[in-house]
Structure formats: structure tokens, C-alpha cells
Amino acid sequence: MIVDPARVLDAVELPFLPNHYRGKVRDNYDLPDGRRLIVASDRLSAFDRILCAVPYKGQILTQTARWWFEETADLCRNHVIDYPDPNVLLCRRLTILPVEIVVRGYLAGTTGTSILTLYKAGERRMYGTVLPDGMRDNERLPQPIITPTSKEFDGGHDRPLTPDEILADGLLTAAQWDEISATALALFARGQEIAARRGLILADTKYEFGVDADGNILLADEVHTPDSSRFWKADSYTARVAAGERPDSFDKDVVRSWVAARCDPYRDAIPPIPDDMILATSAVYVEAFETITGERFVPDLAGETVLARITDRLRVFASAP
Template sequence: MSEALSIPGWRHIYSGKVRDLYASEDPADTRLLVVASDRVSAFDFVLSPGIPKKGELLTSLSTWWFQQLADVPNHIAEGEIPDAVAGRAMLAMALEMLPIECVVRGYITGSGWAEYVHSGTVCGIPLPAGLKNGDRLPEPLFTPAYKAPMGEHDENITFEKVVELVGAERAAELRDTSIALYTRAAAIAEEKGLILADTKFEFGTDADGTLRLADEVLTSDSSRYWDAETWRTGATPDERMASFDKQIVRDWLASNWDKQGEPPALPEEIVERTAARYRELIERLAG
């Protein structure tokens, strides 16, 4: 993982797989600076090299979605972005983050598909028999996960477990807000010829206890987008569900690495194809 930047007036406090977090050196300023990097991760490893301009594309897309959903309280704070990270950072309120990944699925694929094949359920929710990988679900499902500590895998959990973690009222608010956000975003994506198959929201509470949408929102790193026409006409699951994200990286790595030791460096062609998918998504959504 690359070293944190030196940004005048800000001190580095945390690095995730993709984002770096900075706190103001002014004790009276409680805002945080959230910086998106070009790092790309797969199978819990940060890979090399990064994807050029990925940090800028993720930040632009997240900012665009926050604007589309501006009536929902969020973590965006006012102020000037330092020149050193212009274009790939946002100022955010300091929140008490909730330990829940609020996943909403409108289509069945990924870990949801794997569970369905095994048990006919997703996060314990029974589904109709006969679904195929990539099929649209009868209605969007709230399928939460528990946010594991750094270096550990997130764990899919039931709604009842969410109630245990945050209480019945807050759990219902998380579920209802997440499904409403997904439904709105999916309709916007559909107008652009895109399917929002699933997404992950994160929330925190401010000093008044208000629930606020936080972190990134509806980006290529937190969501699966498919081309609607290809989904309808594709001959194979891989064609139908070609996503606008790092799936190209995952597929190459799965075919060229046995998951032992450090992963190999990504070839230039894989990096360029991945960058093009990120760019295409934001161009189609936001212009």
C-alpha cells in the first residue's frame, strides 16, 4: 500500500484498501478529508499497479450520486479541497459509523447466487425455485453484512442479527432507507440503459442521532452495473453480466494466481481495460 500523502493542515489517520482518511490539524475542525486512491484490490489483496484516474472517477461518480439523492441526509461537509488531492477527495462530517454493510440486491448473482444454489435462500430469505444466475428478483432484497475488522472477511447476516446489533428501530430505518435508495438509483440507471444489479450503502449517525448516508455511494467499487441490452440478449452468463468494475481484474487474477503468496503484477492490457470500464460507466451515467 502506498504511503500517505503529506497534505498541509491535515494529518493521516487511516488507510483502507482504496481510501485514505485525514483529520484536520485544527482541533476546532471536526471534518474529515476522504481521499480516493488509484489502488485496486481483489481477494483481500491490494494489487499493483493501480488503475489510472480511478480515484478521480470514483469521487466524481460518488459526488454525482450524492447530488441526485440530496434529499437524504449524508456526510458531505462544506469547504475547500486541498490542491494536492483536488478531484479525488471529499470533505465529510465525522460520524459514528454503524457496523453494517447495507447491501441491496435487485438481481441474483455473486455470493447471493452461491447461497441460493446451496439452500434456496439469500441471507436466510427464501426465494422462488428456478432462478438463474443474473435473474431479476421479484423485489429488491435487503441482505446485510457485518463489517469485519481490517484484514477479515465481511459476514452476511440476517435482519434479526442487525436488530441485535443496532436495535429494532434503527435496523428498520437502515433497511427501509437502503431499499428506497436502491429503487431510486436503479430507476435513474435504467434511464441510461444500465441495470443496477446490487449495491452496498454505509451509514453513520451524527451528534443529533440523525442517520446519514456515508462513505462512497453507488460507485463501481460498491455496486454492480450491467448494460441493460446485453443483459437481455447475452448468450452466456458472462456476457449478460459483464460489469463496469474490476471484474476484469478478478477474472485475470483467478486464472493466473493460485492465491498463494503475493499476487502477480497486473498486465498493462488488464489495467487499461479496467480503466476503460470505469470511465464508460461515469460517462453513461453522468455525461
């Protein structure tokens, strides 16, 4: 697989749009009329830092989330208005709730807040849940659990929370917690059901919710993408777990695991990630999109570069009221 560097969107610079905020992998522009433009770059983030840029990742994630937003619209409202470009979402501007909701169906993960990391450190009581002794890596949990973390908006490390702490700290009201926890479990069940039909296991995922001007809670950010979720291939799962091997995945754990094996990713400099691994990761994203949606991935090759294409299509918003 050979990719023209012009088709990689690492940095997003759109000075004609107002109120720019750069996130880890997305660039946000708040329009004066209450709408927001979110441009998905190809940056790959893990361990609270940027690791590399993966060709076509931004388009794939935006289009995968679009597919899932449509598949779950009957379960909850979301922030989507339109898609002016394959990498760009036009959405309602929300006040993001300060709790990130992670639903987990398996004992998995590599980050400091993952239940597998905590479990291997000897913890059994976590996130308000008690897990049984004797579980193996990547084993299915007795039932899906919610593992909420704080949503650190200024680059700080997210911290594990229990429902009692969420309410005691005033992060959410009891009514908000009841609504988003029930919605998250319903979304996860839908995601697992659809994934199973595609020969996949949805092991865990994160959700973000926000409140609109009228106080309604809406699903925001992305949903069931390879960046926000851990997908495994079902046909090889049992044999690989029995052998103590990592399940075949459709997520960025490929890069995360490579980095974590070579340094402390929270403290050390990240070693250069080989080009062949980056290209292989891009191929995994393409395969994930096509497997999840049943559609063929077609990269948008308009414009001399991805940024030039997006610039041309978003100029109409420069004069938005």
C-alpha cells in the first residue's frame, strides 16, 4: 500500500473560520449561529498524546460514525446536522458533560484506566463494580459494565470514577446519570448485536454526551468507530484467548501495544513508529469500515491535498451569520 503524503491530513489550518479549538485528533470551529464544524484529521492519539498520522483515518472515522449515528437514531438523539465533506461534521454545539462513559463487555485494555490494567495490578473493586477472581486477559465479563472517567478538557489525565463519586462531586445530576447510563447500555447492546452479524465482537467503547441550549442530552463526538471502540474478529477469538494471545482487532491497539512494549508512553519519548506499521494501520481502518458497514471505502481524492479540498468546501461557512 503506497499513499501520497498529500492525502494525509496531519495539521488543519482554516484561518477563515472563527473560534478555532484544536483537540487531539479533531479541529473545531464554532460558528456564530450556534453550529460547530468538526474536522477529523488523520492524527492518532493514545496515552494522552499524538503518536502519528494514519492515511485516510479522518475520513474513515467520520464516515463510520455517520453510519452508526444513523443506525442508532431510534435509541437517542445526536448532534449531527450535516456532512459538508467526508472529513467534516456540521453539528449542534453542545455543552459536553464532564464524564466520559466507557462501556466494557470484556476484561481488556492497555491504558492506565482500563479494567485489565487495574485487574492485573490486583484490584477487584473498580468503578463501583466488583470483578471475580481468576479471570483471564480478554475474557468476557459476566455482564457489560460502565466504567466512567473524568473528562479532563485541558489535557490532564482522565481519572476513574464511581457513580457515587459522580453524584457527590456534582459532575452530573441523578437524572442525568440515569439517562446517560441507560442510553449507553442500550447503544452498546445495539452495537454488539450489529457487530455480531458482521462477524465481529464489540468488546468495549466510549460515549460522550452533551447538553443543548434547551437542556436535552444528546450523543456527541463519535460512536462505535475503531478509535472509540475495541472490535475483535469473532472467528478467532476463542482460540486466541485460550492460547493467551491478544484477539485479532480492528482498533488502534496495534500501535498502542507496539509503543507500550518499547517505553513508558506516559513519561518517555515515543520511538519513531515504522512507516510499514502506519500503512498497515491504515489498511486496518479501511477493513474495519468495510466490515462494519458492509460498504466499500472510497477515498475522496478531490483537490491537490486533503486540506485544499476541505478548504474549498468550507469557505461557504466563512460568512455564516
